[in-house]
Amino acid sequence: MVREIKFEAWDAENQKMVGPYTVGSELSMAWGAGDRQYTGLKARHGTEEVYEEDIVQHNENKYRIVWSDVVLGFVGERTERKENWRDGRWLIKCMKHCKVVGNTFENPELFND
Secondary structure, eight states: OOOOOEEEEEETTTTEEEEEEETTSHHHHHHTTOSEEEEEEEETTTTEEEETTEEEEETTEEEEEEEETTTTEEEEEESSSTTOEEOHHHHHHHGGGOEEEEETTTOHHHHTO
16 A cells, blocks of 8 residues: 655644645645654545544544554554554554544543543
8 A cells, every 4th residue: 555645743832733744845844754644544434534643433432543663553542541452454444434533632632531
């Protein structure tokens, strides 16, 4: 799977996300490498792009999307029990049934439910 490499950045001063932007663009020069990398996945039947640190909901469970050095890919970490996670194969398989409900920058309370 080839994915577009792009980022979003958290503007702490204005409390909002900036982007998306690609490496080498004007925004990337201003914000650096970026706080959140695009995973290449789309939720809700392909209508929502999923970024690192997004919180997605599948059925009653919420997962924070993070990079794992163990599996060398993005995984879904359960918000209720930080040790319970889903690997990239699960993300690809069921992402179309997930919805992005927020991210850890704009909605930190979702990760602490």
